[in-house]
Amino acid sequence: MGATLAEKVLAEKSGTDEVAPGDIVEAVPDIYMSHVASWRCIDTLARLGTDHIEHPERIAMVMDHISPAGTDKIADDHRRCRTFAQQHGIDTFYDVEAGISHTVLMGEGLIQPGMLGIGTDSHTTIYGALGACGTGVGYSEITAAWVTGELWFKVPETLRVEIDGSLQTGVTAKDLMLKLIGDLGVDGANYMAVEFGGSYVPEATIEDRMTMCNLGKEMGAMFPVVPADARTVAYLEARGVGPDEYWSVAPDEDVDYADTYTMAADTFEPQIAKPHTVDNVSPVSEVAGTHVDQVFIGSCANGNYSDLAEAATILEGRNIHRDVRVIVTPASKEVMERATDDGLVSTFVKAGAMITNPGCSACAGDGGAMADGEVTLSTANRNYRGRMGSYDAEIYLSSPATAAASAIAGEIADPRTIDTIAEAR
Numbered sequence: 001m002g003a004t005l006a007e008k009v010l011a012e013k014s015g016t017d018e019v020a021p022g023d024i025v026e027a028v029p030d031i032y033m034s035h036v037a038s039w040r041c042i043d044t045l046a047r048l049g050t051d052h053i054e055h056p057e058r059i060a061m062v063m064d065h066i067s068p069a070g071t072d073k074i075a076d077d078h079r080r081c082r083t084f085a086q087q088h089g090i091d092t093f094y095d096v097e098a099g100i101s102h103t104v105l106m107g108e109g110l111i112q113p114g115m116l117g118i119g120t121d122s123h124t125t126i127y128g129a130l131g132a133c134g135t136g137v138g139y140s141e142i143t144a145a146w147v148t149g150e151l152w153f154k155v156p157e158t159l160r161v162e163i164d165g166s167l168q169t170g171v172t173a174k175d176l177m178l179k180l181i182g183d184l185g186v187d188g189a190n191y192m193a194v195e196f197g198g199s200y201v202p203e204a205t206i207e208d209r210m211t212m213c214n215l216g217k218e219m220g221a222m223f224p225v226v227p228a229d230a231r232t233v234a235y236l237e238a239r240g241v242g243p244d245e246y247w248s249v250a251p252d253e254d255v256d257y258a259d260t261y262t263m264a265a266d267t268f269e270p271q272i273a274k275p276h277t278v279d280n281v282s283p284v285s286e287v288a289g290t291h292v293d294q295v296f297i298g299s300c301a302n303g304n305y306s307d308l309a310e311a312a313t314i315l316e317g318r319n320i321h322r323d324v325r326v327i328v329t330p331a332s333k334e335v336m337e338r339a340t341d342d343g344l345v346s347t348f349v350k351a352g353a354m355i356t357n358p359g360c361s362a363c364a365g366d367g368g369a370m371a372d373g374e375v376t377l378s379t380a381n382r383n384y385r386g387r388m389g390s391y392d393a394e395i396y397l398s399s400p401a402t403a404a405a406s407a408i409a410g411e412i413a414d415p416r417t418i419d420t421i422a423e424a425r
Contacts, residue, residue, distance in 0.1 A: 002252025
């Protein structure tokens with residue numbers, strides 16, 4: 001039988017002719033990402049009793065999650081990372097102004113089809129949006145890769161997700177993924193590769209695919225991936241990377257997938273993940289009217305330019321409800337610059353939102369903490385207890401469109417009814 005995309009990548013990176021699910025391979029990743037807690041890797045390296053780095057050119061450090069530093073301890077952690085990078089010739093280093101690691105590296109053209117990437121963040125799976133295999137690992141695994149240049153992987157089974165048709169107006173890739181996670185559960189693709197296909201996928205933008213592969217982690221996926229196509233080529237060419245510089249790998253046509261799941265893209269409305277798990281999903285109509293104290297628009301799942309534009313279109317000329325505080329966080333400096341130039345930042349400010357520096361922000365608990373009993377509607381990827389402050393607060397998840405409409409209404413609202421919401425205000 002034919003090979004899946006993940007099997008082809010792991011075979012190539014391990015120098016093996018072919019691999020099968022369950023095989024253990026020693027593979028050579030193309031990029032090792034570590035974020036603000038890179039100091040943990042530095043400490044692990046010291047405990048190993050070595051200062052050797054096998055491939056400094058493959059190391060990427062991005063000071064996200066807590067940026068700028070909120071305490072002297074974190075400031076010292078940042079300083080240690082800067083010093084380490086300078087001492088070891090690590091040129092791919094992005095400081096506190098750059099934004100979220102994944103968005104930064106993809107925006108810089110450093111993630112390309114056919115790559116194998118590892119990172120100290122579970123949502124490294126987002127690299128699948130560009131036809132790469134990315135997955136999160138621990139600090140000790142990153143350190144091992146620093147020293148040896150390789151890491152072992154168990155070859156995963158692959159789930160094929162066929163998405164046919166087009167999304168309804170007001171329904172987005174975030175809603176699609178919340179629906180999928182609700183259907184399959186948080187362990188529905190545990191330690192599996194997930195290949196997205198079907199007639200919907202070619203019309204999905206790269207930023208849509210980022211949301212899809214990012215949220216793939218929330219159903220347990222190891223390598224959620226969209227095979228490279230014309231959109232991938234155009235995205236990378238805009239960043240100075242030509243198609244002759246990467247391996248545009250695709251699955252074979254005769255693959256025997258572990259399972260196939262089919263979705264009809266035009267059959268569901270905007271979705272909401274309710275507290276306190278990402279698979280506790282309902283249509284927005286079932287939770288409309290739920291009071292919200294705070295709305296967060298950002299994260300590596302939904303902090304791209306198109307996400308901000310989606311929210312700004314709804315907020316344009318309207319006011320945020322007086323009882324709601326809204327935090328808008330661009331995912332990267334590039335996104336912030338474009339949003340500023342195009343007037344999106346002005347739209348948010350005039351509507352009553354606060355804009356933060358690019359980064360993880362409230363998603364990682366860095367600002368936007370909630371008190372007991374408060375409710376946040378967030379465009380991030382997780383809603384577990386205590387993630388945004390009090391253990392007794394509640395987090396709902398939605399698309400940027402639903403978040404913006406709800407900010408105006410003061411309660412969870414369907415973005416497709418925005419004119420009715422505005423009239424009621």
